[in-house]
Amino acid sequence: MLEKLKNHIAQNLPFLEHKKLFLAVSGGLDSMVLLHLLQQLPYEIAVLHCNFQLRGLESFGDQNFIQNYANQHDIPIFITQFDTTAFAKDYKLSTQVAARELRYSWFYEQLETLNFDYLLTAHHADDTLETFFINLTRGTGLEGLTGIPMQNEQVIRPLLPFSRQEMELYAKENKIEWREDSSNASDKYLRNKIRHHLIPTLKELNPNFIASFQKTQNYLQEAQEMVEDAAIMVYQQVAKAHENDIYFDLKQLLKLPNYKSYLYQWLHEFGFTAWQDIYDLVESQSGKQVFAAKYRLLKDRKFLILNPIDFEPTNEEFLIEKSATVVKIPLNLSFCKVDDISVATNETIFVDEEKLVFPLVLRKWKTGDFLQPFGMNGKTKKVSKLYKDEKLSLIEKENTWILCSNNQIVWVVGIRQDERFKIENSTENILKIALI
Known part of the structure; x- marks a missing residue:
C-alpha cells in the first residue's frame, strides 16, 4: 500500500x-x-x-x-x-x-x-x-x-x-x-x-464491485468535464457581466433546446436549490425573483439578472451641509459654484443655489415620490413612473439615490434633474453638482 x-x-x-x-x-x-x-x-x-x-x-x-x-x-x-x-x-x-x-x-x-x-x-x-x-x-x-x-x-x-x-x-x-x-x-x-x-x-x-465502481466514477467524471466545457462555451453567448451582476439574455437562452440544464450548470454554484422556480422564472413576468442564501435571480424584461445579496434595504438619509464641496458617502458627489453653465448631463446638473434649503438630503425612493422633470414645462411625474420609463431593473432602482431639498426632489441622481431648481435669468449663484 x-x-x-x-x-x-x-x-x-x-x-x-x-x-x-x-x-x-x-x-x-x-x-x-x-x-x-x-x-x-x-x-x-x-x-x-x-x-x-x-x-x-x-x-x-x-x-x-x-x-x-x-x-x-x-x-x-x-x-x-x-x-x-x-x-x-x-x-x-x-x-x-x-x-x-x-x-x-x-x-x-x-x-x-x-x-x-x-x-x-x-x-x-x-x-x-x-x-x-x-x-x-x-x-x-x-x-x-x-x-x-x-x-x-x-x-x-x-x-x-x-x-x-x-x-x-x-x-x-x-x-x-x-x-x-x-x-x-x-x-x-x-x-x-x-x-x-x-x-x-x-x-x-460482485467481489470486484469497488474496482468496477471506480471505473464508473471515472466515466462520470469525464462526462461531467464535457458538460462543464459545453456550459462555458454557451455561457459566453448568453451571459454578460456588469459590475457585480450577471445578465442572461433570454432570447439567446431560449434558443437552446436544453436551456434548463445550462441554467443548472451556471447557477448551482451560487447556492440555488429551487430549480423549478428558476425554470418558471424564464416565462414569468418582470419583477419575479428566486433567492439563494447569498444571491438572487431576477426576471427583468429580456434578461435574468443574477446579483449578490450584499446589502439591506435602507431608509437611511445622508445630510449635506452648504459648506460641503465633496461627498463620498453613500456615493461620490462634488459641489462647486460656477460663473456659467456648460451642457448638463445625467451625471452633472446646474441649479440655482438660492432655491435650495440646506442641509440637502440623499435618500432612496419612497412610495409617492414625484418630481417635475427638467424640460417638461412644470408637469409632474411619479418617480416610480420615471423608473419604469427609464427601464430600470429592480436592482438599478434599489441602487439609485435621490437628492432632496426641503422634501422636494432636486435630482434623481444620474437620471433626471427637477425643473423647480433650474437656472434662470435672475440666478446669481450657480451651483454645479456632479457624480465623480
Whole structure:
C-alpha cells in the first residue's frame, strides 16, 4: 500500500513535495492508516484532532489516544474541543452538519494561523461509494454522482484509490492500533445503513464491485468535464457581466433546446436549490425573483439578472451641509459654484443655489415620490413612473439615490434633474453638482 500511495502522489499530487501538511486524525482506522503511511514519507507533518464531545468519555478516550500516539512519535499535534450539540441547536443544524461546519472552519483557521500548506484527510474509495448512494437517494444531478474530489482548495484526499478492505489489511500487517467509534455501529444515520446493508450485498454480487465502481466514477467524471466545457462555451453567448451582476439574455437562452440544464450548470454554484422556480422564472413576468442564501435571480424584461445579496434595504438619509464641496458617502458627489453653465448631463446638473434649503438630503425612493422633470414645462411625474420609463431593473432602482431639498426632489441622481431648481435669468449663484 505504501508503494501504491507513493506512485499515486507522484502521478496525481506532485505539488505536495516540500510542503507542510496537516493530517486530520480522529483515531479511527482510516486516519491512523493515513498517519502511519505519511510518517514513512519525506513530508513535514502535524496532526489536527477535533473532540466533538458527542460520545461522552469515549470522545475524550479518542483524544487521549491520539495525543499519546503523537507524543510517542514526536509528531506535533493540535487539539480543539467543540460543544457540537449546542452549536447544532443554536444554528438549527443536524449534528453531522454542525460537526462538519465546526471542523472545517477550525481546519482552515489552523492552516492560515500556523502557515501550513495543505490538510490531508483519510477519505477512501468506500466513502466515495457511500456518498454516491446518499446523493442518489436525494435526487442529485450528474455532479453529485462523480464522487468526493481528490482536492478541494487546500483539502487533499490522497487515499481515494484505496478500499476499506486494503486499509484494514495494511493496519493488521503493520500492527496499527485504532479506536472504534461506537456510533458507526448504529443504523441511525443514512450513511451507516448504506455501509451495513446495501454495499455488502453489492460486494456479494460482485467481489470486484469497488474496482468496477471506480471505473464508473471515472466515466462520470469525464462526462461531467464535457458538460462543464459545453456550459462555458454557451455561457459566453448568453451571459454578460456588469459590475457585480450577471445578465442572461433570454432570447439567446431560449434558443437552446436544453436551456434548463445550462441554467443548472451556471447557477448551482451560487447556492440555488429551487430549480423549478428558476425554470418558471424564464416565462414569468418582470419583477419575479428566486433567492439563494447569498444571491438572487431576477426576471427583468429580456434578461435574468443574477446579483449578490450584499446589502439591506435602507431608509437611511445622508445630510449635506452648504459648506460641503465633496461627498463620498453613500456615493461620490462634488459641489462647486460656477460663473456659467456648460451642457448638463445625467451625471452633472446646474441649479440655482438660492432655491435650495440646506442641509440637502440623499435618500432612496419612497412610495409617492414625484418630481417635475427638467424640460417638461412644470408637469409632474411619479418617480416610480420615471423608473419604469427609464427601464430600470429592480436592482438599478434599489441602487439609485435621490437628492432632496426641503422634501422636494432636486435630482434623481444620474437620471433626471427637477425643473423647480433650474437656472434662470435672475440666478446669481450657480451651483454645479456632479457624480465623480
